Amino acid sequence: MTIGSVPVKFRISVDHDQCMLCGRCVENCPYDVFRKENDAIHVNSRKCVACHRCIAMCPRDAISIKERPIDYRSHPVWTTGVREAIYNQARTGKIILAGMGNAQPYPVIFDQLLLDACQVTNPSIDPLREPMELRTYIGKKPSKLEFLQKNGDLDLITYLAPNLQLEAPIMIGHMSYGAISLNAQQSLARAVSEIGTFMGTGEGGLHQSLYPYQAHMIVQVASGRFGVDIDYLERGAAIEIKIGQGAKPGLGGHLPGEKICADVSRTRMIPEGSDAISPAPHHDIYSIEDLKQLVRSLKEATEWKKPVFVKIAAVHNSAAIAAGIARSGADAVVVDGFRGGTGAAPRVFRDHVGIPIEAAVASVDAKLRSQGIRNEVSIIASGGIRESADVAKVIALGADAVYIGTAALVAMGCRVCGTCYRGLCPWGIATQRPDLVARLDPDVASRNVANLIHAWTLELSELIGAAGINSIESLRGNRDRLRAYLLDESIMRVLDVKPVGA
Amino acid sequence: MDGARVKTALSMMDERGSGEGAGYVAYGAFPEFADDYAIHVFFDNIHETKRAVDGELEKWGTIVHEEEIPTYEHPNIRKVHTPWRYFFKPDPSLMPRSTTPDDDIVLHLVMKINTTRPGALIYSSGKNVAVFKASGWPEDVADFYRIQDYKGYLWLGHNRYPTNTPGWWGGAHPFNLLHWSVVHNGEITSYGTNRRFIESYGYQCSMFTDTEVVAYLFDLLVRRHGLTPELAVRALAPPFWDEIDRMPPAEEKICRAIRLTYGPALMNGPFAIVVARPDAMVGFTDRIKLRPLVSGEMGNRLFISSEEAAIRVMEPEVDHITMPKAGEPIIGRVVA
Numbered sequence: 100m101t102i103g104s105v106p107v108k109f110r111i112s113v114d115h116d117q118c119m120l121c122g123r124c125v126e127n128c129p130y131d132v133f134r135k136e137n138d139a140i141h142v143n144s145r146k147c148v149a150c151h152r153c154i155a156m157c158p159r160d161a162i163s164i165k166e167r168p169i170d171y172r173s174h175p176v177w178t179t180g181v182r183e184a185i186y187n188q189a190r191t192g193k194i195i196l197a198g199m200g201n202a203q204p205y206p207v208i209f210d211q212l213l214l215d216a217c218q219v220t221n222p223s224i225d226p227l228r229e230p231m232e233l234r235t236y237i238g239k240k241p242s243k244l245e246f247l248q249k250n251g252d253l254d255l256i257t258y259l260a261p262n263l264q265l266e267a268p269i270m271i272g273h274m275s276y277g278a279i280s281l282n283a284q285q286s287l288a289r290a291v292s293e294i295g296t297f298m299g300t301g302e303g304g305l306h307q308s309l310y311p312y313q314a315h316m317i318v319q320v321a322s323g324r325f326g327v328d329i330d331y332l333e334r335g336a337a338i339e340i341k342i343g344q345g346a347k348p349g350l351g352g353h354l355p356g357e358k359i360c361a362d363v364s365r366t367r368m369i370p371e372g373s374d375a376i377s378p379a380p381h382h383d384i385y386s387i388e389d390l391k392q393l394v395r396s397l398k399e400a401t402e403w404k405k406p407v408f409v410k411i412a413a414v415h416n417s418a419a420i421a422a423g424i425a426r427s428g429a430d431a432v433v434v435d436g437f438r439g440g441t442g443a444a445p446r447v448f449r450d451h452v453g454i455p456i457e458a459a460v461a462s463v464d465a466k467l468r469s470q471g472i473r474n475e476v477s478i479i480a481s482g483g484i485r486e487s488a489d490v491a492k493v494i495a496l497g498a499d500a501v502y503i504g505t506a507a508l509v510a511m512g513c514r515v516c517g518t519c520y521r522g523l524c525p526w527g528i529a530t531q532r533p534d535l536v537a538r539l540d541p542d543v544a545s546r547n548v549a550n551l552i553h554a555w556t557l558e559l560s561e562l563i564g565a566a567g568i569n570s571i572e573s574l575r576g577n578r579d580r581l582r583a584y585l586l587d588e589s590i591m592r593v594l595d596v597k598p599v600g601a
Numbered sequence: 602m603d604g605a606r607v608k609t610a611l612s613m614m615d616e617r618g619s620g621e622g623a624g625y626v627a628y629g630a631f632p633e634f635a636d637d638y639a640i641h642v643f644f645d646n647i648h649e650t651k652r653a654v655d656g657e658l659e660k661w662g663t664i665v666h667e668e669e670i671p672t673y674e675h676p677n678i679r680k681v682h683t684p685w686r687y688f689f690k691p692d693p694s695l696m697p698r699s700t701t702p703d704d705d706i707v708l709h710l711v712m713k714i715n716t717t718r719p720g721a722l723i724y725s726s727g728k729n730v731a732v733f734k735a736s737g738w739p740e741d742v743a744d745f746y747r748i749q750d751y752k753g754y755l756w757l758g759h760n761r762y763p764t765n766t767p768g769w770w771g772g773a774h775p776f777n778l779l780h781w782s783v784v785h786n787g788e789i790t791s792y793g794t795n796r797r798f799i800e801s802y803g804y805q806c807s808m809f810t811d812t813e814v815v816a817y818l819f820d821l822l823v824r825r826h827g828l829t830p831e832l833a834v835r836a837l838a839p840p841f842w843d844e845i846d847r848m849p850p851a852e853e854k855i856c857r858a859i860r861l862t863y864g865p866a867l868m869n870g871p872f873a874i875v876v877a878r879p880d881a882m883v884g885f886t887d888r889i890k891l892r893p894l895v896s897g898e899m900g901n902r903l904f905i906s907s908e909e910a911a912i913r914v915m916e917p918e919v920d921h922i923t924m925p926k927a928g929e930p931i932i933g934r935v936v937a
Contacts, residue, residue: 220764221788221871222891229889234842241862243826252851253832255858262861468801474862495793567790569888572860573869579793 105186109147110168113140117161124153124162129523129535150516152525184446196353197446198519198529200346200438200483200505208457208586209489213599215580216565224569226560232570233556235500237337238262238406238430240474260430261406263317263337265500266295267556268571269490271548272435272481272502273319273339273410275301277354277363277375278442278519279508280536281308283528286511286544288312293549294556297336299502302352302377304366305331317408320397322351323377325367329400338397339408340390340429342381345439345456345482347448348412351377355443357522360531391427398428406430413437413459413482414452418466424476425467431477433502434459438483440505442529443520456482457496461594464497464576487558496594497576510551511544602756604733604748610911611739611758617786617907620677621768622761623742624734626775626782627753628879631729634688637665638707641725641732641777642714643682643770650720651685657714661706662691670733675745678737682722682770686731704779704824711778715807722807724770725777729879732782734773742773754935757877759784766810778816779824780878785812786907787872787892798865818866819876830876830883830932836863838888838928875905882933890927897922903933 111132113124118140124133130146133153153162171179180202187195217223224231239260247254271291276284278301285308291298292315299317300309304326309316318335320327332338343349354375364371384390394407409424410433411417417434424432436456441449460480467473480493481502490501509515512526519529527539563574574580582599583591591598607625631639640658644650658664670684689707696702696709711723725732731753733746739760743749759774765788766772775782789795789811796806796814802825804817815837822833836859840848845856860867871891875884884905886894897904897912898921904912912919925931 217790221790224889230841230843232842236861240864241858244828244858244862246828246832246855253829253855255855257858257862259858259861468797471801473801567788567871568869570867570869572864572867573791573794575794575865576797577791577793579796580790 105183106167106169106171107144107147108167109149110144110165111142111147111153112163112165113142114159114161114163115139117159119159121158123156123158127152127156127525129525129530129532148516148518149514150518150525151514195446196443196520197449197517198441198443199515199517200440201450202517203450205455207483208455208590208594209483209485209492211584211586212457212492212594212596213582213584214488214491214495214562214566215582217567221567223567224564226557226564229564229569231560231564233267233559235265235268235571236262237265237477237479237500239476242471242474261404262430263297263406264295265297267552267559268494268498268500269552269555270296270317270479270500270502271298271507272439272504273299273301273317273341274442274504274508275303275319275325275352275354276306276366277301277303277358277531279529280524280527280531280539281306281362282536282539282541283508283511283544284309286539286541287507287548288316289541289545290507290548290552291315293545294552296552299339300326300335302326302341303354303363304368305334306362306366310334320393321377322379322381323375325369325375325377328368332397332401332405335405337406337408337430338401339410339433340381340393340397341410342384342390343412343414343435344410344441345412345435345437345453346441347444348414348437348453349379350445350448351379353443353520355520355522358531363531387423387427390424390429394428408433408479410435412439412452413454413456415454417454417459418462421463421476421478422466422470422472425470425472426475429476431479431499432463433479433481434463434498435502436480436482439481440508441519456480456484456493458590458593460493460498461496461578465595468576487555487562490555491559491562491574492581494571494574495577495581497578499575506551507548510547511539602754603750603752604743604756606915607756607758608740608743608748610906610915611743611760613911613914614760614908615738615740617762618738618760619762619768620738620741621763622734622736622770622773623739624732624759624773624775625743625746625748626725626757626777626877627731627733627748627751628755628782628877629729629753630731630751631688634666635729637688637690638703638726638728638779639730640687640689640707640710640723641670642685642687643722643724644685645682645720647683647685650718653718654714654721657710657718658687658689661695661710662689664688665690670746672745673747675737675741677741678735678745681736701824707779708820712803712805712807716805722771725782727777727780727782727879730777730780730782732775732777734775735770736768736773755877755879755882757782757784757875757882764788772810774812776810776813776816778813778820781816781819782877783812783815783819783874785815785872785874787874787887788870789814789868789872790870791868794865795868815868815874815876818868819878822863822866823878830881831930832859834883834885834928834930835859836866837868838885839867840928841888873907880935883930884925885930886925886927888928894931895922895924896931901936903931905931905933
């Protein structure tokens with residue numbers, strides 16, 4: 100079969116006047132783009148993924164990368180992405196794998212929402228001079244309190260379910276050891292412990308070296324049950340049942356065997372080098388009542404001391420699904436939007452299945468309220484949270500807190516090249532190759548991640564203070580403080596926000 | 602006490618209003634109908650909507666007495682509504698599963714008529730409570746209704762500078778629901794959160810203003826959930842987390858539970874609020890006191906006001922003036 104030649108995606112050029120032949124580009128590129136021959140650096144541009152490692156490491160700024168120097172012949176319908184996929188599949192006959200999150204140019208709803216600020220009729224509150232509260236509790240809340248009057252003293256008789264106490268409504272989502280390196284997990288763990296928030300282990304078990312941070316870790320139970328035993332459950336601050344994820348709703352996990360080194364194999368409790376393919380459904384959950392049993396078994400196993408979260412991908416019917424989850428005894432529902440990242444997902448799922456987190460959170464919050472069960476679960480929004488404004492907007496739409504994933508990786512150096520599934524991450528993040536992992540210094544990376552969350556909390560304080568609010572709970576579900584800019588009426592109805600000027 | 606002194610006090614603070622809305626509440630105004638719900642309605646037009654309201658009331662109980670609320674022509678007030686009051690006795694057997702069937706029937710009627718009957722607005726619904734409000738300066742509204750002809754043991758008055766909603770009669774304070782009345786100076790920045798919270802308990806916000814949620818929140822927390830007024834204020838203007846963290850264990854436990862449970866009821870933004878019910882009156886401000894509030898005492902009388910001047914004009918010899926801290930309630934209880 101003859102198929103068209105595929106134009107190079109990136110063209111590398113080396114400025115030979117600048118190049119001093121130090122060879123750092125050769126050493127640093129795990130994709131073998133560079134080679135040194137006859138006193139010159141030669142390149143194979145076709146192998147480049149534009150991870151920018153060479154550019155960052157070149158001491159003379161001698162390397163430049165041009166994206167799509169010779170593009171496909173343009174066509175408004177048969178786009179580059181579509182044709183490239185056809186060529187790949189014509190060649191291989193396989194499902195195309197991709198990394199990171201949705202790469203289609205769908206409009207971002209967050210960017211069409213604007214926040215409010217106070218003028219005249221009420222004063223804005225200055226976080227430099229007034230207390231500002233971002234503390235958030237994740238878990239079940241009672242629907243009402245009951246007190247007993249005993250010789251003049253009030254005694255609370257309502258039972259309070261265990262909650263996680265967050266100093267800011269920002270947690271780091273589940274990225275497993277295996278998908279990312281141990282250095283990356285350690286950096287995240289140190290950052291969340293320092294900030295006073297939490298991170299997820301992902302479906303990869305909990306490595307021994309992370310035990311010191313276990314009070315800030317949420318352990319995950321997913322369909323492959325990798326790494327799960329009673330010791331693991333007991334170590335976590337909370338337990339999360341992963342039903343689905345935004346990057347690939349309806350599918351399980353995919354961790355290529357290349358990433359299953361000895362240590363990952365021990366932590367996951369699976370053979371070395373074997374592909375870790377978690378099944379699409381949990382084989383003990385075929386309906387909502389089965390989920391309830393699993394929630395209760397996990398609680399029973401951990402003596403009802405830990406909140407149990409349930410994570411679902413944002414799909415068309417997520418509001419009704421979340422209402423079912425709220426009745427299952429779970430303490431929080433994590434809704435993962437279609438922009439959620441991943442180490443490896445079929446491209447067709449990553450780009451075409453699921454719905455945006457903004458709409459999902461708005462409909463979940465509204466559904467739970469309409470059924471009077473909003474207090475039964477916290478809502479954690481994830482998938483496509485890029486900056487503090489997104490956090491403020493999604494909380495105003497009804498979320499209690501967010502999970503960030505990609506943003507934390509970017510803080511550690513990730514360039515969103517989307518090639519995580521190959522296991523060759525030149526930044527030491529999404530790889531298990533020891534020489535690459537060693538490139539990520541947890542002392543530096545943990546500082547960067549902590550800085551990022553800290554900076555967002557400062558911005559969040561300023562944003563809510565400007566809106567005349569001094570406690571994050573008064574922003575939650577406060578859609579009156581959002582306005583839609585050029586969103587259509589049907590979406591505004593779902594989000595329950597007014598247009599700008601109204 | 603009749604309404605004359607309240608009028609004088611309020612007109613001291615004309616500076617704070619714009620002449621577009623003022624109102625008064627008197628508890629104990631209808632001794633001859635003390636056990637009936639005094640349902641006050643603004644009709645746009647008696648002929649079109651009154652029959653429908655009569656029908657709703659008769660469906661749920663008995664109209665003991667009804668009358669147009671007497672008003673007196675005033676050059677500065679245009680009578681755009683006909684204020685009417687019914688004295689109503691609900692039939693508790695029609696709400697069999699409720700522990701407070703009378704209140705719940707009246708609450709249901711208020712919500713239903715205000716959301717489904719354009720041209721009729723129930724603006725007060727408590728027993729033995731009279732509400733007088735209109736668009737105008739406080740002294741003009743007082744004269745329009747001749748509030749000096751009414752006697753009450755607990756009065757609230759309010760002078761409005763409208764921003765959020767135009768100066769319409771329904772938008773003037775006080776707001777009343779069942780036994781609760783509220784006057785409010787401020788803007789609640791958490792309104793969207795509070796409204797969604799209260800609506801999930803079956804209340805419907807129909808007056809397009811942030812003040813009515815205060816009445817509904819008090820009704821929910823105190824009447825339906827059984828909290829004391831002190832605890833209700835703890836929910837609406839709670840201490841900060843780092844204060845809670847430092848409290849003695851018993852108090853810490855209660856404050857933490859209140860914030861966890863009633864977080865969505867927390868009212869943010871600048872406000873000073875006085876809430877009254879037949880046996881008590883509570884004044885409090887937001888958590889950082891962005892609006893003024895002072896209180897005065899004279900014998901067994903309690904005064905709460907935005908300005909000391911208004912208290913002094915009512916009681917020149919007032920012997921105790923205090924300024925409460927942010928979020929700290931001033932509670933007055935009615936002594937028989």
